[in-house]
Amino acid sequence: MGYGKTTCREDVEDVVVRDNRLDLLTDAPTWIRNSSPKMVASDVARDDVSRSNEKLSKLQKQITCPLVFSVTVAVIGSFQYGYSTGVINAPQSIIEKFYNETYMARYHKWIDYNFLTSLWSASVSIFPVGGMVGALSVGLFVNRLGRRNSMLLANILPIISGALMGFSKLARTYEMLIVGRFIMGVYSGLSTGFVPMYVGEIAPTSL
Secondary structure: OHHHHHHHHHHHHHHHHHHHHHHHHHHOOHHHHOOOHHHHHHHHHHHHHHHHHHHHHHHHHHOOHHHHHHHHHHHHOOHHHHHHHHHOOOOHHHHHHHHHHHHHHHHOOOOOHHHHHHHHHHHHHHHHHHHHHHHHOHHHHHHHHOHHHHHHHHOHHHHHHHHHHHOHHHHOOHHHHHHHHHHHHHHHHHHHHHHHHHHHHHOOOOO
């Protein structure tokens, strides 16, 4: 008796499933009702492939050479931040020797160790101070000059900074080195704000 009940229940479930399938076919479009399951599956797969190809072609049209070139040039300017952060550590002994010689030429005595340490600390820490000043000044430049013009104008700062640091030994002035580091920090702070805004502005909206 138990087996008969189970069989009867399964028959009822089969009838319900068949009725549901008939309802789905009744609600479906005519071409689906008149097509075999294999034909329907192949048509759906073909539509998915064509839709993917259309998206790929649109994406290729949006990513152009001028766009890639502009983004690359803009992003390269941000590398100066990481370079300037770590480049000061390698020539530490050379810079300290320059400080000592400059102090000796001025005051005819060797520099005090504590003062030398203070000068070196100022040379290293002045860079992030300039970065803070530059980052806080991003809105002032962008609102008045725009993204692209602000980036072009900011490129003057590393030229000035490089000139100050390069001629500091010739001028026997370690203050020029510290000021140059500060200006480079200002440029790096400005770049960290300019570059993401410019890249976001020139990127296509679909990306």
